[in-house]
Amino acid sequence: MPMYQPSGRRREDDTELGLGGGGQVLDVETAVKDGILGGGGGGGGLICEGGMTEKLDLKEIVEELENIEVPSVFICPISLEPMRDPVTLCTGQTYERSNILKWFSLGHITCPTTMQELWDDSITPNNTLHQLIYSWFSQKYLAMKKRSEDVQGRALELLDTLKKVKGQARVRALKDLRQVVALNSAKSTVEDNGGVALISSLLGPFTSHAVGSEALGILVNLDLDAESRRNLVQPAKISLMVDMLNEGSTDTKINCTRLIETLLNGDDCGTDTVSSLSLLVGLLRLIKEKKHQNGVLAGLRLLKALCSQEPVRNSLVSIGAIPQLIEILPNFDPECLELALHVLDSLSSLSEGRVALKDCPNTIPNLVKLLMRISESCTQLALSILWSVCELAPEECASQAVEAGLAAKLLLVIQSGCNPILKQRSAELLKLCSLNYTATLFISKCKLTRTIQ
Template sequence: MKKRSEDVQGRVSELLQTLKKAKGQARIQALKELKQVVAARATAMKTVVDEGGVSLISSLLGPFTSHAVGSEAIAVLVNLELDSESKTNLMQPTKISLMVDMLNEGSVETKINCTRLIEKLMEEKEFRAESISSHRLLVGLMRLVKDKRHTNGILPGLSLLRSICLHKQVMGLIVSIGAVSQLVELLPALEPDCLELALFILDTLSSLPEGKAALKDCGNTIPNMVRLLMRISECCTQYALSILWSVCKLAPEECSSVAVEAGLAAKLLLVIQSGCNPVLKQKSSELLKLCSLNYTDTIFISKCKLTRTIL
């Protein structure tokens, strides 16, 4: 076992030496092999880091880097433990710009690696929102999330979008590229882990006036949110309820009626009668009251699928 470990370390050292001198196809080949060794062995990761491999590979990323070299370099970097200095180095505008280019034009694997690496960089305290305030980055990310042929990109794509959403300066840009309606349309097909991320993003964007307006203008917002209440998890119910509240408060007469016709009243009663947290129940009661204002008691009771005796 020790011999095998030494062999791996020796091979990593050789590959790093090759990278210092190699050009063109030889450089790509060395990166490809390094990617395979790093993915297979934890000792290989440590050797790359210990021997200065992170800064060497990072130095290959720049404005004149071919996508063939860039995609292999990022495939190695995304699997390494990056310290604060390495992350700061990778945040240089030319390096971020290359990642964004490959997020738009690379293979699915490359797009996912770029997405994961950018999210890693965002964990750094020194990360600046200007780095991600890019129309091209957000468009590429949404394209990855919507790719029905390669669903393995949805989770990393939504995860990065969630992190970006936490930077208020970029939220308006996300709304401006049409992300709200695109995410709403995706909801019915998403797995629970992806669904929670998408709902978090939509709920966060609903705090902006333009985010609220985009949710209201999307015809499937209300039916999709009503459908999700009490279906997946308490967390999903909370986000869906918050989004419904935002939309119904924005246009009470129009949206409340649409929501009630979609079955909201009955769903809200389920939340109120459930073991959900008290804040969620209170919000449901308030929304139920708001929805009832457009109806007579008799009609509203029928919309709740209840009779007077049950009430």
């Protein structure tokens, strides 16, 4: 059970409420005067709709404001959650009623915070603190609700503006709408009032990159229905996205990539619709931009999805994707690395892909280093690619693999707790690697001592 540690440092909110440590109200009159208790702005926890006054439910408010920073005096020392029904013990410490009753039910006869033995086990409702908590949360909730309504009104206003303006005025309106949509409270307003169709209609063969960039930045953050997806996979719109993927800012490139991936997941868009050479070249450029990890991840995710089709795999091999990916493998984080290995494994299913992997001098060293280092999934993918390469040219590649330490790594895989299929593939690859060596020489090549160290 978590124990509350009183802090000597008072929060700014505590000072504003006139509250000190230990749950004591220092100046209730000041709190009332400042509007924290009744009277002062915020309606005292009352909300008016259509002439009807409705009292807010504290439990629902607290759940709605779960991410807000709460004054420490409102926090139960046992659960470290805001109190809804505060009660005070004879020691002067205040707790949530249900939490302190549970503490007593476990046989404790002490105060959880001070560990003093209780001379009186009665609990007294702390009505003043309850009213403070209720009023504080109510005002925060009403302020949030008002901001939300203001944002939704602004979104509707901008949608109306976009129907009327052109040129730089349209770009400014899109910029403003993009900022508004970043607030979750406005997304549904835009979606429910024809915003997706309106913004999609702005994309076409004559759309400027300034307009296109802002429009894509909005669309990528909205939920697209089937009709919107069908509209966006039109050749002219896809062509614009591909152009901006190759020529736009990094932020625009990432948004293009994410939107195309979203469209690809729909029923109305096949890989043949979007898999142009220009798109693949743009994705490879994005993946090689080391400074922008979000771009690398987005690019690899889309590349993996596109590799499900053989024509795409052939195109990737033809534009030199394999050596480019092999060279930057060591720079990837685990998530990106697994995606890149999926892509390379897909390309190794082609004869041209296997030749390209064999001809790349760093294929075997870089893949051997990954075995038993990142995850079982990465080990399995790396082994699959290594098998394809070594099987293609056993005499040339097997010896290179052994010199890179593959045999020792395979022995570790076989002796590990990996799945049986992975162990079987390791045993087969180990046998293939040993064909060009005598038993004594092969054992010496395994470098077991160094591997164990």
